[in-house]
Amino acid sequence: MLWFDTEDYVLPASDDAALRLCQFLTDEGIRATFKLVGEKARVLEKRRRQDVIAALQKHEIGYHSNFHSVHPTPAEFLSGQGWEDGVVEFERRERRGLDDVERITGQKPSCYGQPGSSWGPQQFGALRKLGVPVYLDAGSHVSLRGAPFWYGGILNLYALKNTLRTRLGGPQDLEEARKEFVKAYDTLLAEGGGPVSIYYHPYEFVHRQFWDGVNFAKGANPARSEWKVPPQKSPQETRIAYQTFERYIRFIKSHPKVQFITASEALELYRDKARGRWFSAHEVRTIAMGVKKGIAYQTFSGISLSASEQLSILNQFVLAGITGKALDGVRLRETPDGPTLSAPEHGDVSTPRSQFEWTVSDVADYLARHRRVPNLVWLGSVFVSPESYLGTLARDALLLTDEKPLPQVVVFKPMELLASAHVQEDNPKLWGWVIFPPAFSAPQMMQLAKRQAWTLKPALLAGSRTTALRHCAIRLSQNLMNCFFGVKSITRSN
Numbered sequence: 246m247l248w249f250d251t252e253d254y255v256l257p258a259s260d261d262a263a264l265r266l267c268q269f270l271t272d273e274g275i276r277a278t279f280k281l282v283g284e285k286a287r288v289l290e291k292r293r294r295q296d297v298i299a300a301l302q303k304h305e306i307g308y309h310s311n312f313h314s315v316h317p318t319p320a321e322f323l324s325g326q327g328w329e330d331g332v333v334e335f336e337r338r339e340r341r342g343l344d345d346v347e348r349i350t351g352q353k354p355s356c357y358g359q360p361g362s363s364w365g366p367q368q369f370g371a372l373r374k375l376g377v378p379v380y381l382d383a384g385s386h387v388s389l390r391g392a393p394f395w396y397g398g399i400l401n402l403y404a405l406k407n408t409l410r411t412r413l414g415g416p417q418d419l420e421e422a423r424k425e426f427v428k429a430y431d432t433l434l435a436e437g438g439g440p441v442s443i444y445y446h447p448y449e450f451v452h453r454q455f456w457d458g459v460n461f462a463k464g465a466n467p468a469r470s471e472w473k474v475p476p477q478k479s480p481q482e483t484r485i486a487y488q489t490f491e492r493y494i495r496f497i498k499s500h501p502k503v504q505f506i507t508a509s510e511a512l513e514l515y516r517d518k519a520r521g522r523w524f525s526a527h528e529v530r531t532i533a534m535g536v537k538k539g540i541a542y543q544t545f546s547g548i549s550l551s552a553s554e555q556l557s558i559l560n561q562f563v564l565a566g567i568t569g570k571a572l573d574g575v576r577l578r579e580t581p582d583g584p585t586l587s588a589p590e591h592g593d594v595s596t597p598r599s600q601f602e603w604t605v606s607d608v609a610d611y612l613a614r615h616r617r618v619p620n621l622v623w624l625g626s627v628f629v630s631p632e633s634y635l636g637t638l639a640r641d642a643l644l645l646t647d648e649k650p651l652p653q654v655v656v657f658k659p660m661e662l663l664a665s666a667h668v669q670e671d672n673p674k675l676w677g678w679v680i681f682p683p684a685f686s687a688p689q690m691m692q693l694a695k696r697q698a699w700t701l702k703p704a705l706l707a708g709s710r711t712t713a714l715r716h717c718a719i720r721l722s723q724n725l726m727n728c729f730f731g732v733k734s735i736t737r738s739n
């Protein structure tokens with residue numbers, strides 16, 4: 246994946262840089278993803294750079310915020326917001342830029358990625374509303390072992406292990422980058438394939454200094470009339486920069502198994518197979534067994550399920566059981582969002598079966614209405630955390646699939662969301678972008694991000710050898726488990 250954050254609306258030379266990069270790649274038969282800033286698209290229109298717009302149109306267009314570094318940037322305005330108000334605020338501030346990029350390029354942006362490290366969890370709720378299905382960027386707020394993942398119902402090509410590039414200073418830089426690429430290529434081939442993410446900014450080829458650093462650093466927000474242009478590279482430096490980049494791309498292209506893909510092509514390759522899928526009673530049993538071990542994502546049969554999806558499936562199944570409906574399986578419609586607050590810690594809680602059944606029905610209504618996991622699950626006047634509730638649901642689902650009697654007193658044990666370990670605690674490194682006001686932090690927002698780990702799961706590459714092998718191993722262990730647990734029907738191999 247080759248992508249360009251196309252953002253500098255101050256220095257006109259960066260328009261020409263974008264043009265040259267687009268033309269080079271088109272000549273090489275490569276489609277890249279150009280994530281445009283709203284103001285950059287408007288400036289291209291104002292400067293009558295139809296040539297640049299036409300060259301960009303031959304590639305895939307993404308979105309990179311409305312004003313990039315003008316304050317408040319996304320993490321700044323999201324940091325004091327909760328979930329719903331944050332989603333609405335991101336949409337309010339960012340829809341205009343997205344619409345302008347679409348109007349000017351004639352393409353609906355396929356992906357979004359934040360300016361600098363200005364990230365916030367609420368943007369995922371907003372991106373779904375804006376119809377942007379992929380998150381493409383480099384960063385570390387959420388990561389899943391350096392591989393693509395789903396978070397907030399969006400495909401995240403983020404915090405990828407193989408995020409590579411060459412510095413643009415000539416043969417020595419190129420040599421280092423070639424070696425690094427070959428290493429990644431060999432490792433990925435042995436794993437059955439996977440992504441390499443390479444990104445640049447057109448301005449890097451012409452600027453000596455960041456275009457935004459000279460204007461908006463450390464929270465500064467000068468008037469437009471005071472915006473300064475950054476110092477430029479010499480013609481010789483610019484020539485070497487292009488040459489180094491072009492040789493790097495041609496080198497990568499010369500590898501027989503390399504395919505350049507855009508954000509939307511990645512979405513095809515990693516398409517989620519869980520949403521909309523029917524889960525048989527046998528598969529519901531597998532999911533319930535997985536929950537017993539801990540609340541995290543699960544993968545089996547070539548699909549992955551987030552904790553919130555497991556909750557949706559198990560709640561539907563147990564509801565069918567207690568209302569006397571057929572227990573042949575359930576359909577997963579969507580990925581519910583995570584809770585918006587952390588539940589207070591609690592010990593073991595028990596409740597009569599009649600109260601539990603009332604609560605299962607209430608949670609089903611909550612999921613349908615709010616499309617997210619409740620912050621607290623009420624059992625009359627006491628509550629349990631949604632994690633604890635999911636643990637109990639799994640035990641009940643197992644009793645139902647095994648046709649065992651259901652207990653009259655239902656017990657809830659404390660459980661924790663293991664998946665939240667993939668989301669970072671608030672720390673200064675997350676906000677190291679020079680544009681942030683000094684000492685910027687967002688502890689409340691990162692807690693909210695951890696609650697959204699209910700939606701986290703790996704994005705599996707369709708048809709890769711790793712997926713197939715893992716699939717085989719899991720099927721074998723399931724069949725062995727079936728022997729031990731005396732389940733009559735064995736999954737049919739296909």
Ligand SMILES: [Zn+2]
Pocket residue numbers: 250252309313359360361
């Ligand atoms: Zn940027």
